[in-house]
Amino acid sequence: MLPPEKKNKKLPSPPQAVFNCSMCGECCTSVTVPIEKEKAHRLLEKPWVKTQLKESHRVFEELDDTHYAMPLDDNRVCVFLGEDKKCMIHGHEGEALKPVECIRFPFAAIRMPRLDKDSEEETPTLRYDVSASCKTVATQLLTQQATIVPNKAFATQFQNDLAAMVHEEAFPQKIRVGGFKTVALDGYQLYLDELVRIFEDPIGSPELALKRTAQVLQSLPNRPKTQVKSFQFWPFWRHFSLYWFLRRPYGIMDQWAVLTEGEYSDPKILGMGGISLKGHRRLKWDEHQLNPLLNGYLHILLQRKALLAFGHSLASVLLIAVSGYFLVQWYARTLALVQEKDEVTEEELTLAIRLTERYYTGHQPYFLEFFRVFPGVEGCLWLSMG
Numbered sequence: 001m002l003p004p005e006k007k008n009k010k011l012p013s014p015p016q017a018v019f020n021c022s023m024c025g026e027c028c029t030s031v032t033v034p035i036e037k038e039k040a041h042r043l044l045e046k047p048w049v050k051t052q053l054k055e056s057h058r059v060f061e062e063l064d065d066t067h068y069a070m071p072l073d074d075n076r077v078c079v080f081l082g083e084d085k086k087c088m089i090h091g092h093e094g095e096a097l098k099p100v101e102c103i104r105f106p107f108a109a110i111r112m113p114r115l116d117k118d119s120e121e122e123t124p125t126l127r128y129d130v131s132a133s134c135k136t137v138a139t140q141l142l143t144q145q146a147t148i149v150p151n152k153a154f155a156t157q158f159q160n161d162l163a164a165m166v167h168e169e170a171f172p173q174k175i176r177v178g179g180f181k182t183v184a185l186d187g188y189q190l191y192l193d194e195l196v197r198i199f200e201d202p203i204g205s206p207e208l209a210l211k212r213t214a215q216v217l218q219s220l221p222n223r224p225k226t227q228v229k230s231f232q233f234w235p236f237w238r239h240f241s242l243y244w245f246l247r248r249p250y251g252i253m254d255q256w257a258v259l260t261e262g263e264y265s266d267p268k269i270l271g272m273g274g275i276s277l278k279g280h281r282r283l284k285w286d287e288h289q290l291n292p293l294l295n296g297y298l299h300i301l302l303q304r305k306a307l308l309a310f311g312h313s314l315a316s317v318l319l320i321a322v323s324g325y326f327l328v329q330w331y332a333r334t335l336a337l338v339q340e341k342d343e344v345t346e347e348e349l350t351l352a353i354r355l356t357e358r359y360y361t362g363h364q365p366y367f368l369e370f371f372r373v374f375p376g377v378e379g380c381l382w383l384s385m386g
């Protein structure tokens with residue numbers, strides 16, 4: 001049972017940080033952006049589009065029944081990104097013919113249902129999920145301990161498009177905690193409040209924050225009774241997790257390298273040539289400098305409501321965050337090694353967060369789907385927590 005004062009609690013407005021796109025053009029590189037087939041067909045009628053595709057020797061290739069992929073050039077940059085880093089489709093045709101993914105990025109939104117369906121006062125609220133693969137989010141906004149929201153003009157214009165991705169109806173009235181355990185929406189609100197409290201210490205250890213989050217999950221729908229003071233993940237689980245999830249284009253060779261600090265290769269992410277992982281775990285890691293960024297990343301990941309609407313449990317989202325934490329640390333260290341540094345700095349950590357979001361926790365359906373359907377999520381979560 002919830003404490004009485006929590007009943008019918010009005011959703012508080014968390015502090016907000018307004019996002020403004022810096023037009024860096026980085027979200028137009030490397031990733032496969034789907035474009036709705038109808039928009040692509042209309043674009044193909046435009047002479048300037050035909051010229052652009054002809055000059056770049058590219059076509060729209062089919063992705064699935066409803067989408068093509070935006071063509072990328074040899075450097076894996078969208079062929080419609082101008083030299084001035086502006087989108088040519090936007091320039092020539094306006095927003096209407098741009099892929100919906102490009103219009104929304106870095107946001108997904110979800111209309112939260114009313115806590116009390118009978119109350120006239122409670123209106124559904126729009127809550128945003130934001131991708132930390134965006135450069136501005138990762139470099140400027142993650143450390144602000146605030147919900148990242150679009151600027152007013154954008155929000156007004158695209159509110160319905162954004163919210164249409166996940167409707168109020170799609171958001172479950174009972175949130176699955178894990179296994180068969182569920183909580184009502186006000187219990188879920190309690191969980192979100194606790195997350196703010198846990199992560200408001202900007203230099204607190206991310207490991208401790210994840211452990212405390214697990215404690216809150218175990219105690220739902222009540223408040224947690226105990227507080228851990230220190231915590232470290234079971235080392236075996238960290239290694240197993242990397243071994244299992246890390247991209248390994250060279251298969252068994254790369255897996256072996258991860259385990260033994262050998263020669264690892266991933267040309268798409270780390271450039272050509274293998275990287276010796278020797279000294280990987282011994283690189284200096286300044287917690288005071290790096291924790292705020294890492295905590296900001298974990299906090300937005302744990303609040304990812306769109307995953308709940310697509311059938312994840314809170315335990316599965318937490319295990320995603322734990323795995324994301326291991327992956328970010330691994331990439332940050334590897335990027336420092338690539339540059340022959342002896343210390344991980346904010347620069348490597350920021351890039352590691354962006355890579356992890358792009359290739360795993362934010363935009364990789366196979367990775368996310370694993371946690372949704374895997375029946376052993378809870379077992380793995382408690383194993384990882386020692």
Ligand code: SF4
Nearest residue numbers: 021022024025027134
């Ligand atoms: S990565 Fe972010 S800041 Fe850069 S262009 Fe894309 S949305 Fe804008």
Ligand code: SF4
Nearest residue numbers: 028078080081087102
């Ligand atoms: S269509 Fe425009 S916004 Fe979308 S990836 Fe290409 S250049 Fe970027």
